[in-house]
Amino acid sequence: MPQDRSPLRDASLGKAAAYTALAPYYDRILAAGYDYSALGRYVAGLISAYAPAARSILELGAGSCPLAGHLAYPSHARVVYSDLSPAMLAASSQQPGLRRVAADATALPFRPGFDVCVMLMDALNYLLEADAVSACLGEAFAALRPGGIFIVNIAGDALCRELLSDLAQEGSLAECDYAIRAQYDPASRLLRTGFTFRFCSATEGDPVLRETHTQRIHTAATIRELAGRTGFEIAAAFDGQSHNPAGEASREIHFVLVRKA
Numbered sequence: 309m310p311q312d313r314s315p316l317r318d319a320s321l322g323k324a325a326a327y328t329a330l331a332p333y334y335d336r337i338l339a340a341g342y343d344y345s346a347l348g349r350y351v352a353g354l355i356s357a358y359a360p361a362a363r364s365i366l367e368l369g370a371g372s373c374p375l376a377g378h379l380a381y382p383s384h385a386r387v388v389y390s391d392l393s394p395a396m397l398a399a400s401s402q403q404p405g406l407r408r409v410a411a412d413a414t415a416l417p418f419r420p421g422f423d424v425c426v427m428l429m430d431a432l433n434y435l436l437e438a439d440a441v442s443a444c445l446g447e448a449f450a451a452l453r454p455g456g457i458f459i460v461n462i463a464g465d466a467l468c469r470e471l472l473s474d475l476a477q478e479g480s481l482a483e484c485d486y487a488i489r490a491q492y493d494p495a496s497r498l499l500r501t502g503f504t505f506r507f508c509s510a511t512e513g514d515p516v517l518r519e520t521h522t523q524r525i526h527t528a529a530t531i532r533e534l535a536g537r538t539g540f541e542i543a544a545a546f547d548g549q550s551h552n553p554a555g556e557a558s559r560e561i562h563f564v565l566v567r568k569a
């Protein structure tokens with residue numbers, strides 16, 4: 309007889325909004341395979357180079373706040389972690405004392421004056437249309453003080469073609485088995501990722517929960533143009549986590565945008 313491993317009840321089974329089902333497992337399924345220590349060091353380096361006196365930081369699309377545990381931000385800085393998904397912010401509860409605010413990056417509720425705004429690990433790619441990217445850039449601009457910086461990354465077309473054209477992966481956690489299926493369409497630059505969670509249950513059969521994520525792999529030229537129109541100066545567009553200029557073949561780009569006065 310299988311053990312009842314399901315944390316779910318009937319009402320919550322079926323199809324979930326992006327990050328509702330994934331949230332409790334994100335750290336173990338996706339974040340666990342990523343080197344956040346290296347990303348934390350990289351972000352800390354960018355902040356010390358471009359905003360050395362930073363005292364207030366706003367992270368957008370912070371998810372389960374993995375950067376909080378990886379020395380990305382100066383120890384004396386006041387950091388606000390925000391994300392569209394309350395479930396993702398709740399998943400960071402093992403890190404006590406974090407200031408967490410559920411907020412849509414295209415319509416932020418914060419008072420202006422932050423020294424640094426950060427949006428990493430493809431969160432911007434969830435904004436599918438140029439209008440939404442523009443709205444996010446505008447909100448970040450408004451949240452920053454004049455001279456403040458916005459550090460934002462995008463995944464590159466090259467990375468998606470190489471790793472995500474047709475990815476299928478399966479695994480097991482204590483609570484459930486899961487499957488991931490990613491498909492990237494270079495023509496539309498849309499990346500669709502499906503997550504399926506199968507919970508063993510003695511009483512309910514094998515309940516299944518699914519959610520689908522859709523992302524757009526924006527071009528560097530689009531981000532440059534929209535950022536410029538918002539009033540940002542493009543201080544840097546780095547290839548991956550380097551300090552070399554990004555190019556067409558970059559698998560990931562980190563932009564440092566400066567809010568002009």
Ligand SMILES: C[S@@+](CC[C@H](N)C(=O)[O-])C[C@H]1O[C@@H](n2cnc3c(N)ncnc32)[C@H](O)[C@@H]1O
Nearest residue numbers: 369370371391392393396412413428429431434
């Ligand atoms: C791939 S996760 C990255 C999370 C985190 N930055 C990290 O490094 O693990 C993308 C995040 O973007 C968030 N997101 C998607 N659309 C958003 C929006 N409009 N406003 C704010 N956050 C958004 C999702 O909820 C999710 O937590």
